[in-house]
Amino acid sequence: MSPNESFEPRIAAFFCNWCTYGGADLAGVSRLQYPPNIRAIRIPCTGRLSPSFVLQAFRQGADGVWISGCHPGDCHYIEGNLYARRRFTVLKNLLEYVGLEPGRLHFSWISSAEATKFQQTVIEVTEAVKALGPNQFLRKDIGIVA
Known part of the structure; x- marks a missing residue:
């Protein structure tokens, strides 16, 4: 068994209020099964997400970050x-x-009617981050802690 098999990543997920968050809600109501590794953060629009929030999520120990919003052309804003x-x-x-693997950051377009796509994307993001192992951004021995 490899070290990453027992590792369960913590993923901060920034979801658009109008689309992806609705898709997550529909997936829950539909009782679709997906990994419990994401922590959903509801935001008004992905366009208003400050990059500093993403960096802060990594600094506070998130192993991955997922940003998801409306499809192009369907934005409420x-x-x-x-x-x-x-x-x-x-x-x-x-x-x-800065030394983080680009595979730790994911972006997707999911509408409020795409519960199955939400489920599949959660699985894909979790597997991708799990394959990378724990976030090393907070390692004190290499001086990255702020």
């Missing part, structure tokens, strides 16, 4: 999700620069 997509690309590069 016109184009907030497009701003989020741009920030996501820059943030992924920043994380790699």
Whole structure:
């Protein structure tokens, strides 16, 4: 048994109030089974998510972060999700620069009617983060703790 088989990742999940959070709610009401590793954080729009919140989640020990919102063209705030997509690309590069594996940060589009897609994405994100092992960002021996 490899060390990562017993490891259960902690994943901070920032969900759009209008779409992905509704998809998570529908998955729950539909009693769809998925890993319990995510901690959902409801936000008004992914376009309003500050990159500092993502960095803070990693600094506080999250093994992964998942950002999910409305499909392009369906944003309740016109184009907030497009701003989020741009920030996501820059943030992924920043994380790699500071030494975190880019596979610890995930982004998706899930509408409130896509409970099955929500379930599948939770499974995929959890498996991807689990394969990377624990977050090493807080290791004191390499001086990354702030």
